[in-house]
Amino acid sequence: MSSGSNMTPKEIVEYLDRYVIGQSDAKRVIAIALRNRWRRMQLDEVMAQEVTPKNILMIGSTGVGKTEIARRLAKMMHLPFIKVEASKYTEVGFVGRDVESMVRDLALEAYSLAKKEEAEKNKEKIEAYVENKIIEKLLPPLPPGASEEKLADYDRAFARKQEQLANGDLDHLRIEIEIQAHQIDIASNPNVPPEMAEVQQSIVQVISGLNKRKKKEVTIKEAKKLLEIEAQNELFNEEEIKQLALKKAESGIIFIDEIDKVAVSASSSSRQDPSKEGVQRDLLPIVEGSSVKTKIGMLDTDHILFIAAGAFHLSKPSDLIPELQGRFPLRVELDSLTEETLYRILTEPTNSLVKQYKALLKVEGVDLEFSEEALRAIAKYSAIANEKTEDIGARRLHTVMERILEDISFEADSLEGTVEITKELIDSKLSDLVESEDTTRYIL
Numbered sequence: 001m002s003s004g005s006n007m008t009p010k011e012i013v014e015y016l017d018r019y020v021i022g023q024s025d026a027k028r029v030i031a032i033a034l035r036n037r038w039r040r041m042q043l044d045e046v047m048a049q050e051v052t053p054k055n056i057l058m059i060g061s062t063g064v065g066k067t068e069i070a071r072r073l074a075k076m077m078h079l080p081f082i083k084v085e086a087s088k089y090t091e092v093g094f095v096g097r098d099v100e101s102m103v104r105d106l107a108l109e110a111y112s113l114a115k116k117e118e119a120e121k122n123k124e125k126i127e128a129y130v131e132n133k134i135i136e137k138l139l140p141p142l143p144p145g146a147s148e149e150k151l152a153d154y155d156r157a158f159a160r161k162q163e164q165l166a167n168g169d170l171d172h173l174r175i176e177i178e179i180q181a182h183q184i185d186i187a188s189n190p191n192v193p194p195e196m197a198e199v200q201q202s203i204v205q206v207i208s209g210l211n212k213r214k215k216k217e218v219t220i221k222e223a224k225k226l227l228e229i230e231a232q233n234e235l236f237n238e239e240e241i242k243q244l245a246l247k248k249a250e251s252g253i254i255f256i257d258e259i260d261k262v263a264v265s266a267s268s269s270s271r272q273d274p275s276k277e278g279v280q281r282d283l284l285p286i287v288e289g290s291s292v293k294t295k296i297g298m299l300d301t302d303h304i305l306f307i308a309a310g311a312f313h314l315s316k317p318s319d320l321i322p323e324l325q326g327r328f329p330l331r332v333e334l335d336s337l338t339e340e341t342l343y344r345i346l347t348e349p350t351n352s353l354v355k356q357y358k359a360l361l362k363v364e365g366v367d368l369e370f371s372e373e374a375l376r377a378i379a380k381y382s383a384i385a386n387e388k389t390e391d392i393g394a395r396r397l398h399t400v401m402e403r404i405l406e407d408i409s410f411e412a413d414s415l416e417g418t419v420e421i422t423k424e425l426i427d428s429k430l431s432d433l434v435e436s437e438d439t440t441r442y443i444l
């Protein structure tokens, strides 16, 4: 299947189906909205300016797949996509993150996407650059006027190093390289996960035009990474990448999760945070379309697609300020999960819980086998628990599975062969628990 910005609505839905069960209305609406992004990009400039996206509001109780849909979209789209939580922002003038920062984050995302695409296009050039720089260190170049024989030797040695380098045979060797100072700080910080490091990298590079160079001894493995970044800086035209990123960001997607947390419920008597409404007011111009200053230039938000989502347990969509409601014309409701859906969620998705547990225990040499009735029973107890206490949707499956597999998980290292998970086992673990609301509440 294809992936990326030219996927058809059907393909998008098919892709989502692999991970998210049911919720077909939400998937359809989103698929159409995404296709419209692509359609607009095919229009001539004048017409494209006229077509503004219809923002989407996803409403559904907790644990039914709202965030999961967003997470999957983010992985599939080759459009800049960020997911933010409305509750993390504060009104302008108060301490905290202001709402405009989500647009700046989108810009950075677009920048790293543009850079990644560029790197993909120039892969060979970058590889050659890195290779030459490293081999230069290992095989000092011959002095001018070297004999034919020496030159031929050198070429042979060079080819040999090339091969070793490609195989990773030299990865452990240490060499001294000279690199832009800020690169070293990031690459060697163990607290930064690789994907964040990449983003940070872009941030730092965008911010600092500075070119301070520093010598550092690193392993060849590290040198490859550092030199790759340097190669990009050398080979790419920064201005062009920013322009490309800006264009991408203008038709990017911002997913605003937990939007209900900034709604001010009219019915609630409890003291409410007045700055919530401020956050909504701050959101307005961004969703309406305005220009925001970002590291890659002025970013026009007119064509950014906003998808907001919330459980709306304590508030209603109508508790949002009317102007903001009006900017989310497409409403989709996600269904609560029935016993049947829970059963499917347990078993069907590519990464289903059952598959995850099986894979985990396989590491210990244990083959977990769930009987069909056992799976049905897990879904049934999960549904009962959701009914008796709060409905936490598919998250209930996690707590129930943990409960069932706790002992096996604990002892797995001393078990061997196949372990059958039967309906009897599940009944014995859960039937008493779900009898009482209290035990269900505290244990499941």
Ligand SMILES: Nc1ncnc2c1ncn2[C@@H]1O[C@H](COP(=O)(O)OP(=O)(O)OP(=O)(O)O)[C@@H](O)[C@H]1O
Pocket (backbone or CB within 6 Å): 019, 020, 021, 022, 023, 060, 061, 062, 063, 064, 065, 066, 067, 068, 069, 310, 311, 345, 349, 393, 394, 395
């Ligand atoms: N329809 C579904 N299909 C497959 N998995 C699901 C589905 N709904 C929920 N899940 C799983 O349940 C967990 C919680 O789902 P998710 O984070 O999407 O909830 P949510 O709707 O965003 O809830 P909240 O309002 O609390 O944020 C995730 O692990 C997700 O994979």
Ligand SMILES: [Mg+2]
Pocket (backbone or CB within 6 Å): 066, 067, 068, 257
């Ligand atoms: Mg969520």
